[in-house]
Amino acid sequence: MAWYPAATRMELQPESDAQAAIRPTQFILHSIAAPWTARRVYEFWRDSTNLESHFGLGYRGDLAQFIGTETRADANAGANRRADGTGAVSIETASNLEHTDPWTDEQLEELIRLGVWLHQAHGVPLRICRTHDDPGYGYHGMFSQWSVGGTACPGAARIKQFKTLVFPQIVARATNMPTPEPPSPTPVEEPEENDAMPQLLNEVNSTDVAIGSQWTGLAFADAVLHTGPRRHTTLVHLLVEDDVPDGTVIEGRFYLTDTAGKNPSAYLPTRKAGGGGHQYTCTVEVPQGKHLRFEVRALTPDGTQVKLLHRVASGLYWAAE
Numbered sequence: 001m002a003w004y005p006a007a008t009r010m011e012l013q014p015e016s017d018a019q020a021a022i023r024p025t026q027f028i029l030h031s032i033a034a035p036w037t038a039r040r041v042y043e044f045w046r047d048s049t050n051l052e053s054h055f056g057l058g059y060r061g062d063l064a065q066f067i068g069t070e071t072r073a074d075a076n077a078g079a080n081r082r083a084d085g086t087g088a089v090s091i092e093t094a095s096n097l098e099h100t101d102p103w104t105d106e107q108l109e110e111l112i113r114l115g116v117w118l119h120q121a122h123g124v125p126l127r128i129c130r131t132h133d134d135p136g137y138g139y140h141g142m143f144s145q146w147s148v149g150g151t152a153c154p155g156a157a158r159i160k161q162f163k164t165l166v167f168p169q170i171v172a173r174a175t176n177m178p179t180p181e182p183p184s185p186t187p188v189e190e191p192e193e194n195d196a197m198p199q200l201l202n203e204v205n206s207t208d209v210a211i212g213s214q215w216t217g218l219a220f221a222d223a224v225l226h227t228g229p230r231r232h233t234t235l236v237h238l239l240v241e242d243d244v245p246d247g248t249v250i251e252g253r254f255y256l257t258d259t260a261g262k263n264p265s266a267y268l269p270t271r272k273a274g275g276g277g278h279q280y281t282c283t284v285e286v287p288q289g290k291h292l293r294f295e296v297r298a299l300t301p302d303g304t305q306v307k308l309l310h311r312v313a314s315g316l317y318w319a320a321e
Helices: 038-048 105-122 156-174
Strands: 023-031 055-057 063-065 086-093 136-139 199-205 209-211 230-240 249-258 270-273 276-282 290-299 306-319
Touching: 023 105, 023 156, 038 055, 038 063, 055 105, 086 105, 105 156, 136 156, 209 290, 230 249, 230 290, 249 276, 290 306
Parallel strands: 023 086, 023 136, 055 086
Antiparallel strands: 055 063, 199 306, 209 306, 230 276, 230 306, 249 270, 249 290
């Protein structure tokens, strides 16, 4: 595993040792929709969820690394680790609760320096990713394969900065070209002392369920994950029995209903191969008068059912206006 010398090492265990190795070919930038320091991001990954990024970056340029860049981190859905062993390096950056603010000057400097190091250390090519699996640099909302159900992360202001400032300066510094003019100072938004700070979803259910080719709605504490209006980042982790027929695919998808559980509207499913543990994420805002739920099905070559042994739903959420 590789550790960036300019970051404070805050190693997550057991993820750092237990998760699969990757060959890093992409750098994907995120906003965490919380005004947190790098240490607070680390504490959230450590204490509240089995999701994580490689790096965390606070408003004032405090940068921490949680997992080596040659080990999988689970912030990018299909880009975490591909079948060929390649994967993306991820960074979560502090933002306001709506991820509408620009990166501060201190954040911009650290993003650029880290981007240069990833090119030098891992050969990440100096281009913006052209497709979801194309090596290069990008931001979370660039491709649907990097999230479940789509996302606006890191927000319009930061996407503009990525295109006009962050990526051009990575290229300039990595190739010793003249750098663009430095950015104008941007104000640091201090966290508001009110009840808009995020709350934590953390629900489990270990009741065995047999799942087949028909979609099966799952209960965690109950069947409803979120009630709108609500913004959220939700991860569902499923543990399926290991002994499943070769070629088995486990599909999971989030879906909306009205408050009576009727009129379902499902997001696109995410496909996972084989038994064992599988993760599914969703960040799409839940509208007023809607419930967010989750369902799963198992597609086996011979049509047999498989056993779901455990499920966990976790993540941050906020009341939406």
